[in-house]
Amino acid sequence: MSVALRQVKANGVELNVALAGEGPAVLLLHGFPHTWQLWTHVLDGLAGRYRVIAPDLRGCGASARTAGGYDAGTLAADAEALLDALGETSAAVVGIDAGTPPAFLLAMRRPDLVRRLVVMESLVGRLPGAEEFLAHGAPWWFGFHSAPGLAESVLTGHEDRYIEWFLDAGTLGQGVDPAVRDAFVHAYTGTEALRCAFSYYRALPESSWQIQEAVRTARLTVPTMAIGAHPVGSALEQQLRPVTDHLSGHVIENCGHIIPLHRPDRLLALLEPFLAPAGSTGSRGQLQHHGRRQ
Numbered sequence: 001m002s003v004a005l006r007q008v009k010a011n012g013v014e015l016n017v018a019l020a021g022e023g024p025a026v027l028l029l030h031g032f033p034h035t036w037q038l039w040t041h042v043l044d045g046l047a048g049r050y051r052v053i054a055p056d057l058r059g060c061g062a063s064a065r066t067a068g069g070y071d072a073g074t075l076a077a078d079a080e081a082l083l084d085a086l087g088e089t090s091a092a093v094v095g096i097d098a099g100t101p102p103a104f105l106l107a108m109r110r111p112d113l114v115r116r117l118v119v120m121e122s123l124v125g126r127l128p129g130a131e132e133f134l135a136h137g138a139p140w141w142f143g144f145h146s147a148p149g150l151a152e153s154v155l156t157g158h159e160d161r162y163i164e165w166f167l168d169a170g171t172l173g174q175g176v177d178p179a180v181r182d183a184f185v186h187a188y189t190g191t192e193a194l195r196c197a198f199s200y201y202r203a204l205p206e207s208s209w210q211i212q213e214a215v216r217t218a219r220l221t222v223p224t225m226a227i228g229a230h231p232v233g234s235a236l237e238q239q240l241r242p243v244t245d246h247l248s249g250h251v252i253e254n255c256g257h258i259i260p261l262h263r264p265d266r267l268l269a270l271l272e273p274f275l276a277p278a279g280s281t282g283s284r285g286q287l288q289h290h291g292r293r294q
Helices: 036-046 072-083 097-109 140-146 149-154 159-169 176-189 192-200 204-217 235-243 262-274
Strands: 005-008 014-022 025-029 051-055 091-096 114-120 223-226 247-251
Touching: 005 072, 014 072, 014 159, 025 072, 025 097, 036 051, 036 176, 036 235, 036 262, 051 072, 051 176, 051 262, 072 204, 097 114, 097 204, 114 235, 114 262, 140 149, 140 192, 149 192, 159 176, 192 204, 204 262, 223 235, 235 247
Parallel strands: 025 051, 025 091, 091 114, 114 223, 223 247
Antiparallel strands: 005 014, 014 051
16 A cells, blocks of 8 residues: 655644545544554555545644644634545545544534544533543543643653554553554654644633534534444443434454554454445445444
8 A cells, every 4th residue: 555645724724634445535643642654554444445634633753733722613624624635525534542533523514525434432512411431520631631731741751662652452461563653752852742632632621612512503414323332332332322313332352542553453344334425335335333332
C-alpha cells in the first residue's frame, strides 16, 4: 500500500493528511496520543476499496499548532473543510477517542455529507447512558490535562514515558510497533505539542455544550456503528441509542482502548460490511444487530 502525505489547508489550518487508495471516501479521525499512524494496520484493508483520508488533527503531528479551535464543533468544521478541499461530496467518517465528538457533530450537521458514521471508545459529551462507566468519576488524566498549563509543565522532558504508558494501557500491555511508538512520542514532544494535545481536554465543556445543543433540536439520522472495547465498553452505544435512528453496537472482547492498533483484524471485520455501499451484501443486516460482542 502506498500512502501519500499532503499538506491541505482546511478551515484556515494547515493539516497534514495521509491519503491512500481510490474509491468512496473514508475519513479517519484519531484521538490522543495518536497521529494518522494510528490507522497503520487498517489502511491496507480499507485502501483496496476506498479513498482513505487520515489527517493529523489540528495541533497534532505535522498539522499546524493553533492557539485555539480544539472544541468538537471547530474540529468538525475542520473535517468538513478538509473533505471539501479534497473534492469529496460524500464520506464515511470513522472517529475514535477525541475524534469521536467531532465525527458525531459532523454527522449531525451534515447528514448529506456523511453517508456512514463509526465512533469508538469515547463518550459524546454528557449525554445520558454513561452513568455506569462514570460511576467512579472520569479517568484520572482528564483532570490533570484540563488544568491550564499544569500537565505540560510537569511532563516536558518526560514525554516518552508518559506516551508509552497510554500505549501500553491501551493495548492491555501488548504495546505497539516501535515505529508507531516513535512517531507518537515525536508528535507529542515539547511544551507546545503538549499544550495543543491538552487543549482538547480543556475544550471539553464547550464540546459538551455543542453536543447537547445538537441533540436538543435534531436526531442523528446517519447509519451509525458504535464500537467499544476496554474501558468504554457499551457506554457510547447507550449514549447514542436514544438520539440515533439507525444504530448498531459492538464490544470487542479482550481488546484495549487503541482498537486500530490492538485488534485491527477484528475492527476491519466490523468496518468492511458496514462501510460497503448501499445494496452490497451485509450492509443492511449490520444495522439489525445491537450490543453484539466480538
